[in-house]
Amino acid sequence: MTTIPRRSTSQLMPSLNIAPSSQGPLRGITVVELGHSVAAPYAGQVLADLGARVIKVENPQAGDYARGWGPPYWGGAATIFTALNRGKESVTVDFSVAEEAARLRKLIVDEADAVIQNLRPNLLSKFGLGAEDLMSLKPSLIWCDIGAFGSVGPMKEKPGYDPLVQASAGIMSITGEADRPPVRVGVSIVDMGTALWAVIGLLAALVGRRGDGAGRNIGTSLYETGVAWMTVPLAGYLATGELRKPQGSGSAEIVPYQVFATATGAVMIAAGNDRLFAKLVAALGIADLADNAELRTNAGRVKHRDLVINTIMAVLADRPLEDVCAALDHAGVPNSPLLDVAGVADSEQTKALGMLTPCAEDTLPLVGTPITFDGVRYRSDSKAPGLGQHNPDHWPAGISAPAD
Template sequence: MTRPLPLDGICVVEIGHSLAAPYAGIIFAHLGARVVKIENAAQGDYARGWGPPFIDGASALFHAMNHGKESISADFSDPACTQLIREFIVANADVVLQNLKPGNLDRYGLGAKDLTELCPSLVYCNLGAFGATGPLRSKPGYDPLVQAYSGMMSIVGHADDAPSRVPVSINDMGTGMWAVIGVLAALRGKDRGDRERGQVIDVSLYETALAWMTVPLSDCLAGGPEPARIGSGSPNIVPYQVFDCSDGEILVAAGNDTLYRRLCNVMDLPSLADDPRFATNGDRVLNRKALIALLEVRFKQKTASDWLANLEAESIPCGPLQTVDRVVTDEQTVSLDILRETPDGRTRTVALPVSFDGQRPPLPGNTPGLGEHNHLLTKPPARDREDDLLRQECD
């Protein structure tokens, strides 16, 4: 981009692994922040091994979540090393992100209380599993566990399916997004002078899952029926799902009564448009099985391309069910220029899904090797040679 990125000049220290904190970190990096990643010296971020596929010894997943960052490897059990990390944070960081098990960093003087006392302006964000309060506050967790616990897994799939998860780490990545939102709000408050001090922000996978579940939970609180597994469909809108055609599958989203009537006309099913069982969306939701069975028979009588052409001609939202390999070569994907290469050409991944004045931020850099930037823990001018030796031990 020709102008500075929005977070140019902000330094974020990420003491995180796997996905939630690293995803928050990569968002900050794409927005122009300097992101310094603190990794366990023994093996680094666990996600380095989450493959195949691998690119130069690290998983493609790790490259996707950590390009453009700097990496410091640390032995947290070494007081000299943790002291140098504290000094680095106090001297450089505007923001700290951490998603280690609750209490872990407190043992090393790197928790929110210690660091905000040393650096009152610091914005410190904890990314946890189940939240900062409650009986499960100290319980570790991964995305599938939270999908199961939050009720999300109970509504994924079809009625007779075994339990299945949303096959992307939606709560990890969502928690990373909430972390960014919370941190940006805190930084904005500081810019406005509302707060002279920084803030401690808490987000978690479980709270993120509850936020994704806003509609099902609200339906339940309103006395609605127990949510059912309805495959690609919606519990609140009908017809709004995938249909089988004679040679493939398409998704049709007739999201209101007008679109439903247009759909009936396109499908040459005028009787369904006038059937009192299907007159309103509420009626169609109550009589879902009867309506879907009738539509399914009709959709199978033509090809997917025929249906798509006819539906699009009447401005009825629809589209093909694409596989991942087709998505990466899809004309719309290509035109958005959202799949980018890192500067060294090793990694091709997804850029930030945001543009500023028509320009998408570039990928912020290459993926660091474990401990590649340990030289950042340099001796400040006022420190003596003994402290410099401690730096060498940490390296």
Template sequence: MSTHETMNRTLPLAGVCVIEIGHSLAAPYAGMILGSLGAEVIKIESAEHGDYARDWGPPFVDGAAALFHAVNHGKQSIAMSLSNPDEAQALRELIARRADVVLQNLKAGGTEKYGLGGEQMLGMKPSLVYCNLGAFGTAGPLRDKPGYDPLVQALSGLMSFLGQPGEPLSRIPVSVNDMGTGLWAAIGVLAALFRRQATGAGEVVSVSLYETAISWAGIQIADYLASGVLPGRWGSGTAAIVPHQAFECADGTIMVAAGNDRLFRRLCDVLAIPAIADDARFVTNGARVSNRVELIDLLHVEFAKRGAAHWLDALDRAGIPCGPIQTIDQVVQHEQTKALDLLRTTDDGAATIVGVPISFGGARPAHTGVTPKLGEHNHLLAKTPLETS
């Protein structure tokens, strides 16, 4: 038995086959999660151009964008044209023979057009777990509208409370809705596989970027529905806890999270302003939120008197959550990142990626595999003699 097979046998999804009819980020991210947990993931790509994300660079590594490696390592690639009836039929047969799970994020109605929709495939294979990853969900006036993460950030309201007051609107520079939808897809698939163990029946799971974005805004929406007040823009801070934000020191910026009254009192002691903790304007978190501007201005004055290293040391000794604002080069070299063994290299040494943020029995899933070339595994479409007989 190969090392690859040995590692996969120890992972929770060993023996599960996933067909990923996906491109860009949401479905590939879901496929990467399932693959990292031990599933075999077969990626279906356009024979004409492959997954668009192959070209989403620079930087490029071994002929594909680094982004593509990050979410497609360890998969197999079949290149085909779904508009070709013979090739679409070959894919339907592959799913019927091999697949436990199908992930798809084509535009609305795309898979149905080729006879590969959820209900169509469950008709062929009732035990199949089929997951749609859409832009705006399966109902409503926007159900057929195409969408990418920045558009959904705008339409969902996320952008409306991001950034500093008075600054131009900006988006979260991480594709939180694509990746979040991939996470919800993986959760839904795992739940459906768990139920299948008891019933033997598969089902259609549906997730979308818009629903994911609305869920990210769940606290702000609950606050608005309770108060009628729109969420503010607090920069590095947060609406309901003060002080809980970045502060400028004499030589740099640090993050401080004094999330309760006890921690706030300790912070005042560290800053040598203990009387502030007993000031009626600041004595409780609710009071501090109501008097945010006055308090933050006062704290900024104190933090500016000393350097970042001084304050971080003093805050750590007082048990107050704090830290520097690190850049990515600092993050990848940080001893905490190294200790957690988060950075992994593909088996061929071509690319370094971030491993899945989960461990089993204290060990992170080790399998990364390699990033497939376009169409490298087209032979998987052919039936074996055993399957033909």
């Protein structure tokens, strides 16, 4: 992988216009997040960046589990927590204390437009804080339930984490290289994808409520998200009955569409159609490959995958990465050097888009929400809260004091 030399954080100033979340399209909306780990917190952070007031409710003993998922740590909490909880308020509630549960119930009924939760199934109902309890008191409330394996079926009570669903939804079976052990996608793609479905459902419910004034009980789960990520592989299997092996960096359906080694680094080449394949082989000086009638179509190239891949590998092995990328750019062939995490952090494209920006009272650059409105990226300017930092004075004595 290619690493771009380190720059100071002062050099990561964005070219895109960044605006405070207080000006965002969801200003005036209040969301209560009864969540932990990744899925609900990421959904809450997206909503906070878009302008919603997000009140994060945590256990007074230890708070969100992710606070302890380190090292590394930043400001007393694991960086995974710091990265997923920007722009929120933190209050602590012990559900088992009737007075505290009652105050949380009142907060939701009086102030919340929506609730996002990913706690254990039926846990909140034990304390009169479930969807039916609260929506009966406030029919306009939008409730978003993020589950593990869905609300019905034989696995509905089973606890779930991202890697469990990567395994059970088939994602691991198509990730990695053929005839080698299964590989997990290196980021929490199921958790974060589920968070986005939750946000989509919540936004749709907000639009619907403008018409009829009614709330909605939205449901999504890690397993449903995992199966949704498998849309294309499942379609291929159900059409043919064929179980395709993992393709490493490549694609089962498109050739050439993978990473190739050069003399000084690796490059991803995506020749996604016949025209691009012709441009690719011409740029690499192997135009005779395109003269082979069996290789003129993608179907033929998939059939003769080894011939195509091995020929390109041999041509690129002794050429510098920079020369390869320049030749492919000139020919109009989609390509990208393979960057590591440091390379992405220091990329001029990352900088231009303003994707890494520290909060106002902090120095750690954090990834912004990947959406703009009229060329403006909204993001919350306050860092992840300390446990119970926003506990109001009138909360019960059993709730922990605000963090320093």
